[in-house]
Amino acid sequence: MFFSSITFVVTLKPEPSSMSFINKSVLLFLITNLVILTSFAQKSIKLSPDKQAIISSVDKHSAELIALSDSIWKYAEPALHEYRSSKILMDYAGQQGFNVQRGVSGMPTAFIASYGAGRPVIGILGEYDALPGMSQKVSSKEEVLKEGAAGHACGHNLFSPGSLGAAIAIKELIQQGKIKGTVRFYGTPAEESIGGKIYMARDGLFNDLDACFDWHPDYQTKADLDGSLSMVDFTVEFSGISAHASSNPWDGKSALDAAQLFADGVEMLREHIRPTARMHYVFSDGGDVPNVVPAHAAVWMWIRDRKQADVEKIYERVQKIAEGAALMADVKYKITLNVGDYEMLVNRTGNMALNSNLQLLGPITYTPQEISFAKEIQRSMGIDTTGIKGVPLPFKETVDDPETGSTDVADVSWCTPDISLIVTTTPDNVPGHSWAVTSSCGLSIGHKGMLYAAKAMAMTMLDLYQQPELLAAVRKEFTEKKGDCVFKAMLPDGPPPVPQK
Ligand SMILES: [Zn+2]
Missing domain, CATH: 3.30.70.360 (Alpha-Beta Plaits)
Structure with a gap:
């Protein structure tokens, strides 16, 4: 963890003569913890015991989830080469008591980790492929870590551990008998190239889900209604x-x-x-x-x-x-x-439930060091130095700026209702697929977003387990929007083009 609200102050070595620095450090330490305690007290008033348990679960596993994301960041394996990245995720899911099906849909790096029995069956997606040529140090300046190597310029090192953290929080509630049903984590490779999820969708792996979740690192935090092309x-x-x-x-x-x-x-x-x-x-x-x-x-x-x-x-x-x-x-x-x-089949009902949980969680808070680091990145990129804001954006009734990119998550959204979240993991207005994303997603700014995403998604998954009428409404919207369209994966015949190891 590069910048931590607590460890940063404790581990910094002040100049021996600089008493004022120590005082400032102590003051900062107290203020930071006061903010944490105050917001915790506010949340505990509004949150149900089960939602509180979700937050505690993600916090309890946070060091392991951060270690997973940092390892995947370092491995930086491009599409269909994610052997080490998928292995540590599969191993961790197994240790947590999930039943892990390794190498699905003809891809050795694709997997499904499931826990529980019966309905509802709620899924959650995780990506872990890096982008070729995007190697970058954790730095506020453009600095290549390894010449010609791949890097996590789309933040997928955070995507999968964040989603797995949510699945684990739900698993613990099933284990304790608080909710009934099944939770399924999908390890989905090669989003940046062949679209691993499309092969998994072609094989019908999402068809028996009652609903599914995904999230993506971004410079904003919101329930994502923007769709995709x-x-x-x-x-x-x-x-x-x-x-x-x-x-x-x-x-x-x-x-x-x-x-x-x-x-x-x-x-x-x-x-x-x-x-x-x-x-x-x-x-x-x-x-x-x-x-x-x-x-x-x-x-x-x-x-x-x-x-x-x-x-x-x-x-x-x-x-x-x-x-x-x-x-x-x-x-x-x-x-x-x-x-x-396909284009994303946005599920407004599910997104509204997600938005309610974002409001419950409130904003992500950053230390002064993290904010100044964010501004340094912006200065290096030549964009406005507005810093970083983890404040959930208001829920929009209409989308005035539809997404102009495409994603294989959209193919899943035609097989089952999919609810999408984006969470702040980079400074304001940092463009996607840039060195600044690789940098931000390898430090505490990214880690905070990842843990926040895990909590928000698990809380909304919990709503679907506990409120059959909400799940029915999500499914009704899905069925109506899908109409009589039959999903047919746009793929060549045959297995996925997995390169020889
Ligand atoms: Zn991405």
């Missing part, structure tokens, strides 16, 4: 005939010509798609050398929009463009679906 990721390959580009170009058929014509067609289409849609691509192969007519070329492309049905329509148009481009250049073409996400 549906997306399809595919590759268009063209193959022609090579020839000397100067001696006999008339004998060649250029795959690159087709790729360029394809891109032109996509640009023409851009005029005729909705403003909510996005199309982005790169030329992943454009031949080898200029003096050979390229026999092979490829374009890697993503299409996004607010609804999967609309993404599907654009995808159909783009496939025709590929066909037309191949016809014009007289070459062959092949389209390979890599992966696709």
